[in-house]
Amino acid sequence: MKTILITGGTGFIGANLCARLLSEGHKIICVDNNYTGRLENITPHLDNPSFTFINHDICTPLKIDTKIDQIYNLACPASPPAYQGKHAIKTTKTCVFGAINMLELAKEHNAVILQASTSEVYGEPLVHPQVETYRGNVNPIGIRACYDEGKRCAESLFFDYHRQEGVDIKVIRIFNTYGPYMDPNDGRVVSNFICQALLGKDITIYGDGTQTRSFCYVDDLIELIIRVMNSGKDFTGPINTGNPDEFTIKELAELVIDKIKGASKIVYKDLPADDPTQRRPDISLAKAKFNWQPSIKLTAGLDKTIEYFKTQIHLFKA
Numbered sequence: 001m002k003t004i005l006i007t008g009g010t011g012f013i014g015a016n017l018c019a020r021l022l023s024e025g026h027k028i029i030c031v032d033n034n035y036t037g038r039l040e041n042i043t044p045h046l047d048n049p050s051f052t053f054i055n056h057d058i059c060t061p062l063k064i065d066t067k068i069d070q071i072y073n074l075a076c077p078a079s080p081p082a083y084q085g086k087h088a089i090k091t092t093k094t095c096v097f098g099a100i101n102m103l104e105l106a107k108e109h110n111a112v113i114l115q116a117s118t119s120e121v122y123g124e125p126l127v128h129p130q131v132e133t134y135r136g137n138v139n140p141i142g143i144r145a146c147y148d149e150g151k152r153c154a155e156s157l158f159f160d161y162h163r164q165e166g167v168d169i170k171v172i173r174i175f176n177t178y179g180p181y182m183d184p185n186d187g188r189v190v191s192n193f194i195c196q197a198l199l200g201k202d203i204t205i206y207g208d209g210t211q212t213r214s215f216c217y218v219d220d221l222i223e224l225i226i227r228v229m230n231s232g233k234d235f236t237g238p239i240n241t242g243n244p245d246e247f248t249i250k251e252l253a254e255l256v257i258d259k260i261k262g263a264s265k266i267v268y269k270d271l272p273a274d275d276p277t278q279r280r281p282d283i284s285l286a287k288a289k290f291n292w293q294p295s296i297k298l299t300a301g302l303d304k305t306i307e308y309f310k311t312q313i314h315l316f317k318a
């Protein structure tokens, strides 16, 4: 049994990770300021003596008295509407100050620390599918830069703490992931399309829908994250974590409409600036090193996610 600190634990991936690690018998310290996370995601655990919730902004240093074995640093808004606009500066601060504060905590506790990086470090990729050795094509002054460059700087901090301070690090680059505990209002494509379809509203495709993404069901992601965390000192990553099955956004819309069979029709809206044209992970490293590949196809994952959003649909505002 380990003591594991999860930042971003009330968010989508964090809540799934808290549930999985608690079920394995670990002690969990969940740290979140609930900016995009939801307390409801962890309320079932609040009576569990193995679970502690700390309301804390990781931009500020954190002191923990209990000895921590592992830290998953997931805290950061992940949806474009949540990290852009008036939240842009705070997003970079969360990526950079948050990484420093959590790396200092890891150093103090001699804990292994895993950073939730992102496929966004590849920007508008000129290499397809994206391999970990590709250095990316990010617009450093665009509206996505607060997130993309923030995450790139966090990666660089992780490797400097590893080289300079001997901290045991793992860096994973997560590609689009979906599933239960997503916030219906976070504005990402899977939550938007399902909620719109469940309510018979228009399905909003940004641009012409030919841009692609590769969608990974959250249980597959969690399985790999845990294997990476427990991989031993020699492995640092970065490692791509995602499902290589690639779909156009129009195909995703049609799949969701076909499953829900409501009155929704597709409408086309402006494509936001710097929206990547294509994205698909090369997962050769995950296959070779961890004998891992996703087991849940998009159609099966969408079924589970639709069932989840039926329980949340009263919250959908857009």
Ligand code: NAD
Pocket: 007, 008, 009, 010, 011, 012, 013, 014, 031, 032, 033, 034, 035, 036, 037, 038, 056, 057, 058, 059, 073, 074, 075, 076, 077, 078, 079, 094, 098, 116, 117, 118, 119, 173, 174, 175, 176, 177, 178, 183
């Ligand atoms: P999410 O928005 O649901 O969760 C992020 C959590 O971080 C929220 O609970 C939020 O309240 C918390 N948070 C934000 N700023 C904070 C701060 N300053 N201090 C403390 N807590 C803070 O997003 P998610 O999809 O669960 O993403 C989790 C992590 O995975 C993020 O770091 C994200 O960048 C990364 N990631 C996710 C995806 C994806 O497709 N879901 C893809 C790539 C990377």
Ligand code: UDP
Pocket: 079, 080, 176, 187, 188, 189, 190, 192, 193, 204, 205, 206, 207, 211, 213, 249, 271, 272, 275, 276
């Ligand atoms: N998108 C869309 N309609 C929506 C929300 C998003 O067409 O209601 C598009 C968005 O422009 C992008 C893709 O879907 O091309 C994935 O968007 P998301 O915000 O989920 O993730 P990211 O852009 O970070 O990959």
